[in-house]
Every structure is written in C-alpha cells, then in structure tokens.
Amino acid sequence: MSEGEEERDVIIAKVLRFDPTIDEEPHFETYEVPKYKVGRQTLAKVLEYIFESIDPSLAYYVTCNRALCNGCVAMINGKAGLLCMTETTDEVTIEPAANHRVIKDLMVVPEEEDRVQQQVLKRSGKSKYL
C-alpha cells in the first residue's frame, strides 16, 4: 500500500462483525476513517468514528478511556490490547478478545462474568423468589 513519501489521510480499519441474532458466521468489514494530522488517535476514537459516522449498528465497549476498567480489551492486529490506549496504525485489524464469548461484534462477555453467572445460577435455588 506504499504510496511513496506521500502521507495517507485515511486509516483502513478492518473490524470483525458478528451479530449472533442475524449472522451465521463472523465477517470482516472494512472502513475508511479520517486520520488525525496531529494528536493521539486511539482505536477507541477510530471505532467511535465508525459508530457515529458510518455504521451505528457497531457494538463495542469503551467507558473509562484510561486503562482502568479493562472493559475494552480486544485483539488488535492479532495481539490483545486495550482499545482506549492503543494508537492506531495506518491499517488496523480489530477483533473481539480471544477466548471470550461474543455478544455482538467487539462486545464480549467480561472475563469473569461466566463465573458470576454460574454462581447466580447455583445460588438461585436458595433465593426466596427465584
């Protein structure tokens, strides 16, 4: 994709999309996102742009935006990382966190939740009402 010395002004973002209520298989969608001339363009910003300006059906999870909640863990160019802290590359591939159950697109069941749900199920018998 080299265009000599010329600066590219878009980022090519490949995002793995999967809506289990509609899709049989996950598939990649490719988006063109304007590239910042200056500043810190994280993948959270790239996804926010895709969500707000291209496709609002995209599901992803970013809240604290500063590496505290770890809710935005995903596979970034094949490696696990936080969307809120990782600066984008000119071409980037984003997939849901490995070994997590996918709720939709990049949104996954948090690591420990399966354990929590198990406990909920286990203890529901003890509850007065459930």
Add this chain to the structure above:
Amino acid sequence: MSNKGGYRVYTTDVLVIGVEAAGGFAAIKASEDEEVDVIAITKGSDIGRAGATVTAQSSSFAIECQGLHDLLGAPADTRDSPEVFFEDVVREGKNVNDQTLVESLVRECAPRAKEMEDWGFEWDKTWFYASPGHTYQREIYPVRAKDVGTGVLMCRVMKRVLESRPNSQILGSMLALDLLTTGGEIAGAVALDLVTGELVVFHAQCVVIATGGAQCLYPYVSTGKEMTGDGHAMAYRAGAEFQDMEYIQFIPGQMIWPPGWHVGVMPWVGLMHCTWWYNGLGDRFMRRWDPVLIEDVTRDMWSVAVATEVLEGRASEHGGMYISLAHLPGDVVDYVGKSSPVGWLNYSDFDYKPLIEMMKEGLALEMANYCHFWMGGIKINVDGETNIPGLYAGGECAGGLNGANRISGVALTQCIVQGARAGISAAARAKKSPRREVDWGQVEACRAWVYRPLEREEGTNPMELRDQVTEFAMAKTGPVRDQVMLEEAIAEAERLKKVELPHLYCKAKNPAYNLEWVQAIQTMNIVQVLELVANSALPVENSRGAHYRRDYPDTDNDNFIKNVVAKQVDGRCEVRFEPVKITSITPPNGIRPYPG
C-alpha cells in the same frame, strides 16, 4: 425469575441501580440481612466496568483522623475530629449544605472505612494528605492506588463480598429506564437488558438509586461517557424531589487540542502549574481575575474565568484557552518535569512526552472546562429516603451533602456513608412493608417511549442531537450563567422535549446490544437533567460556589442561604426554596464578592 405479559420479571426485596461505590455499598449492607434479597444492576458489563467510581483513579477518601487513629490504627493527626471535618465541609460548601447529612458523613466515615478493611480493602496507613479545604491531613488512599486505581480496587472488593452472599446478585448490561410506583409507593423498576434488547421488570419493595452524577449533560467530562443522569431522569419522571441542581463542579483541564487526549483530569501538579494561559486574543487573561496569583487561583474561579472568556467571544481556535510553556527554557521544563513527584511527563499509562515536546518548541495546547462532579441531586434525608416511599438514593446522585462546592476526598466518603445508609434503610423497610403490585400500564408506557426511536423510520440522529444538547448546555448552564441564558435553557429544554425527542430515530434496528438506541435513551435523559438544572439555577440570584451568575456576581448570605427544591408537577418543573437544615453551624450574614 418469571415471565409475565411477555416480560422477564425478577422479584426481589431491594433493587439497587448502579453498582459502584455507593450502589455496591448499599447492596452489601442491604444483603447483610439474610432474609432480604438484593439485586444490583449496572449498565456496565459488570461491577467495576463503568461509572464514575472506576475513574476515581488516584483518589482519596476523606476520613476524620480520630476515627482513622482509633478504628484503623493509623498514625493520623488526632488534632482532627468529626467537628473539624464538619466545619471544613460546611465552610467550603458555602454554608448551604444539609448539616444533618454532613453530621452523618463525619460520624460514620471511619466505621465504614473499617468495614471495608474487614472485607479486605487495604488502606495505606503510611501517609495522609490535605487537599485545599481540609484543615488536617485526613485524606487516605488504598495500597496500590497509583497502579490500579482507588475506584477499581474498591469495586473488586465489593464484587467479592457481593458474590459471597447467597441473597444478592449482580446483573450487568442492564440500563434502568423507569421506576414503577403504585399508590404513590415504589413497586419496582423497568430496565433494558442490553444484551438481548428486551425490557425486564424488577418487582421490588424498595429501590436504591446510586447512578452517580450527570456529567454527560456537558461535552467534556472527567468520567466515562455513560454518566447520563439516568437515575436523575427516572426519579424526576416518577415525581422525586431534587435539591440544589444548580451546583455543578467544572474544572478547566480538558485538553481539546491536539485531539485524542480527551481523557479527563489532567494532573494539576508539576508542569501544569508552570503553564501560562492565553485567550484567543493572546491576552494572559487570568491577570484580570487575580493580578497576584494569576494562574494559581482556586479551580472554581479558574473555571469561571475560562467560561467567561469563551462566552465573551475570546476562545481559542477550538473553543478553549491556550496553555503555554514558551516562557520557560527547555532545560527548565525538563528539570521541573523530572523533579515533580507526579510529573507531567507520565501520568497513569499516558505518555505526555509528545505534548511536552510540542510545548518546548513553543506551541500552545488548548484546554476547556470539563464537568467533574454534581453537588446537587435527588433530595434525601439522613437515611437516604426520598419523598417517594420505597425510593432511596445515595452517593453523587443525591444532593445536599456538599452544598455549593465539594472538597477533595469527600466524593468516595459520601458514597460509602450514604450507600450504607440507603441499603440499611431499604432492607429494613422491605421487611416490614407489603409488596406493591406492578402497574402494567406503567410498564407499557415505558415500553412506548423507549421503543419509539427503534420504530421510527426517519427522524433525528441521537448522536447529533446529543452533541447539540451538550454544547447548548455548556453555553447556557456551564460554569457561568445569567438570567437570559437560563431562561433560554428552560425554553430549549421544553422545545427539545416537545419537538426533538419524539423524533429521535435509530438507523440500527436490531434491539440486541444496540448502542445507537442506548444513545437515544441517554439523550432523552440528559434533556430531563437540563430542565432540572436550568429551572433550579434561575431563581438563585447570587453567585455561590459552583453557581456563578454574571448578573449577580456577589455571594448573598442575607437572601440566599437556602436550598432550591425542584420536582416535576404536571409535566413541568416546579421549584421552591427551603431553609437550610442546620444542626450546629450558623451561616454567616452579609453580601460579599465572589467567591464569598
């Protein structure tokens, strides 16, 4: 869990909405009684994955030192006492605090901190801090606060406790929508299960709202982007009373240029204190506000100064103020950065070096006000009770404790004290009051407004409307207000409700994990909060703490030592004044120049 009328129904004694510092504490205290079932819901994917608590990073708890000494065995300065802490909170709250709430805060903070220790929360007893406003060094941090974050550590501990209780459960990805009332009393709440996109009914005797502030009424925030006043809005729609919604804390620390550094709080130490601030005319404007301290003024005055420059048309290119280090030689910048205990070169995981390099080359960055904390909120008494039987609130979504201004460290302390109170009271009531039947008409009415954006085929884009609302709110109800601006804000909230909100529409139609739909719902909620803020601020014709009126720039202690109470009546926001609840400190008299 059962099914009724096509809805998944959870029956519980106490429902807690929001499960971070305040809600987590409420759920833990309510579930201490084994006969009381507790469900705690959060719109985050799990406890500790959303909310303002998580972003309380290197944050402290303010705990009076005698309690720290006696209960936690910490070598704190015992010249401090509950009484001195009380005086600090009321003085810095500019004398409009509900003193019964302050009393509860200063007496119960240490026992609650001890309780946290018993759950496994590790206090760092080696050093104590005193931010401005604290007479003694009573701010205490957990061990590893700097690495992991105070709020995250707290959430982890609370999660463990809640999971160990057979009578409590946490449900993540649940966006609470509306409260249910029957005969004027709480019957439960309706929530949206984000994962499935279905409405879920919680049939509960008592509901505790612990949803934090409504920071996202404004464009820039120090919290996550999910603080959209959902708890405020649902309580308002149900007829709950609010206290002092005009007091909202702003801090001019949001970097708006270069882009991508929208991470909220910038460290206010080290190099930050060396910066000179310029407006869009290149004028070092802080000299006009304080010729001696210049940029060293307190942050309330700083936020007012920045907002005034913006309002009067002297903003920087991207709508803020320029900050510069051009007056310092590069080697001085390096030295100050290196020698500062919390330098500006690194903060948390952020590497600010590229910014510092830009500044050393003589370029300016741009900063704007961000919304940090809500002093006002749902009106509660000392037991966390609201005017609706069965409805409780605690933490930042509850008003009155902090008066017109909050001092550092009190936010988390407020959460543990008020969260505990609300949880205990709710559990006690749940045991003795009969369960109210659910009014299914209310559930259907909730479904109607919630589903409207999905059903419409065309209309207003939720993200665009959100951006318009937040920009408008900043301009008219930000750190600086006047009568005209507030009247415009009231009219605009009315217009938004009548004209724009009914036309919100989602392009994405699948209800399952539909973030555009979430944005639409949240936008409806922030408009309701805007209505509350504007109506509460209009009659307060003086400047006090976080409420600055440029048409009434003095602090008027003769006429405005009182609280504004707001409530929805027949679709309109009605406000009235109430006398401040005083237990031991008589407020001063006289009219003084701001900040009073």
